[in-house]
Amino acid sequence: MILRRVLAASVIGGALVLNTAQAQTILPDPVTGEEVKMGTQAGLDAWIAEFRPRALAAGIPAATFDAALRGVEFNPKVVERDRNQNEFTKTIWDYLDTAVSDDRVALGRQAIDRHRALLDRIAADYGVEKEVVAAVWGLESAYGTYRGDLPVLGSLATLAYDGRRAAFFEAELIAALRIIAGGHVDRFAGSWAGASGHTQFMPSSWEKFAVDFDGDGKRNLWGEDPSDALASTANYLRHWGWTTGQPWGIEVRLPEGFDYDQTTERVVKPVADWQAMGVRTVFGADLPDHGPGSILLPGGHRGAAFLIWPNFQVIERYNTADAYVIAIGSLSDRLKDGPPIQSGWPRDLRALTLDERRELQDRLTQAGFDAGGVDGRMGPKTVAAVKAFQKARGLIPDGYPSLEVLNLLR
Numbered sequence: 001m002i003l004r005r006v007l008a009a010s011v012i013g014g015a016l017v018l019n020t021a022q023a024q025t026i027l028p029d030p031v032t033g034e035e036v037k038m039g040t041q042a043g044l045d046a047w048i049a050e051f052r053p054r055a056l057a058a059g060i061p062a063a064t065f066d067a068a069l070r071g072v073e074f075n076p077k078v079v080e081r082d083r084n085q086n087e088f089t090k091t092i093w094d095y096l097d098t099a100v101s102d103d104r105v106a107l108g109r110q111a112i113d114r115h116r117a118l119l120d121r122i123a124a125d126y127g128v129e130k131e132v133v134a135a136v137w138g139l140e141s142a143y144g145t146y147r148g149d150l151p152v153l154g155s156l157a158t159l160a161y162d163g164r165r166a167a168f169f170e171a172e173l174i175a176a177l178r179i180i181a182g183g184h185v186d187r188f189a190g191s192w193a194g195a196s197g198h199t200q201f202m203p204s205s206w207e208k209f210a211v212d213f214d215g216d217g218k219r220n221l222w223g224e225d226p227s228d229a230l231a232s233t234a235n236y237l238r239h240w241g242w243t244t245g246q247p248w249g250i251e252v253r254l255p256e257g258f259d260y261d262q263t264t265e266r267v268v269k270p271v272a273d274w275q276a277m278g279v280r281t282v283f284g285a286d287l288p289d290h291g292p293g294s295i296l297l298p299g300g301h302r303g304a305a306f307l308i309w310p311n312f313q314v315i316e317r318y319n320t321a322d323a324y325v326i327a328i329g330s331l332s333d334r335l336k337d338g339p340p341i342q343s344g345w346p347r348d349l350r351a352l353t354l355d356e357r358r359e360l361q362d363r364l365t366q367a368g369f370d371a372g373g374v375d376g377r378m379g380p381k382t383v384a385a386v387k388a389f390q391k392a393r394g395l396i397p398d399g400y401p402s403l404e405v406l407n408l409l410r
Helices: 041-057 062-069 076-083 092-099 102-114 116-126 130-141 152-162 166-181 203-209 227-239 271-276 310-316 322-335 354-366 380-392 403-409
Strands: 026-028 035-037 249-253 294-296 305-308
Touching: 041 062, 041 152, 041 166, 062 152, 062 166, 076 152, 092 322, 102 116, 102 130, 102 322, 116 130, 116 227, 130 227, 130 322, 152 166, 166 203, 203 227, 310 322, 354 380, 354 403, 380 403
Parallel strands: none
Antiparallel strands: 026 035, 249 305, 294 305
């Protein structure tokens, strides 16, 4: 899904008068943890009426607005998903077990065989390998077999009215209305966050990057023909700097005594430097040189290690979660008949809950290690704080936010 994961403080309801006779759901705010009331259908209806002049001022024809948003329903499940996003609640190995399963690999090879001519043309035109495009397709919609079943306008209106990221979702709703006004689609379904089509574009990404690859005059990402969607994905990746022939990364083996302070995207070294430090491919071979890269340990020092290159950051433009990027990369490798990830994972560990992640950040900060706030997101500052704490305790500073680290802080 082309959607940056940005957490912000919750603002619920605004000045709207809600019908309190309707049932309301109590959910925790993702940042503060405080309980907040979720909105109602009456509140959404009032918000749509208040939103209408802004949409018309943005160029949406009145007839399009009225027809498209007539009967739009408030969806509490969409709000719940937004407040409890699970991208960071699974361990990477649990995520990869599903994302790069043998079935997904086999179906991907079949999809490439069916659409080989199309994918070869896209690769030639945009410089993005067909296996990478197919991997995005496979992860986002199971190669077009499941493109989402929620009304996009309903999801976006619900999230814009809910208010946690009101400006973002209101802009996406206006972009969706422009798609309809332009005659590209009448109504469309997608994910809870409003992404839709074969490769799950947000409406604003459709406006910027969608292409009419089949030449029918429409940039149609939603029909049975995936041509426009797959070409649009390649166009998106090319725009953000995809380098043809450069791997996203490779699995590597770290030597005994390796300096784990070096394992972060913030440390970028020439391949020759990593080679001199004893880093080799997971099979023991010399490292291929695709320019300066970084070492990443998404599962800590007991899991797989990867040497990553700038194409890793390009895939992050689609979804910022490391697990997602590694899934796309690993799936694309498998679709090229490459090997699966060879190293084991620390499967005895579990992912921290949201409350535990907040507690970890709070306790790190209290102990003098700046975690960058208490929001439950294990971003670069939190990882750096975990590393510093581990180093101070004489542990391997891999930055992995485990229950062991939390217990040591308690």
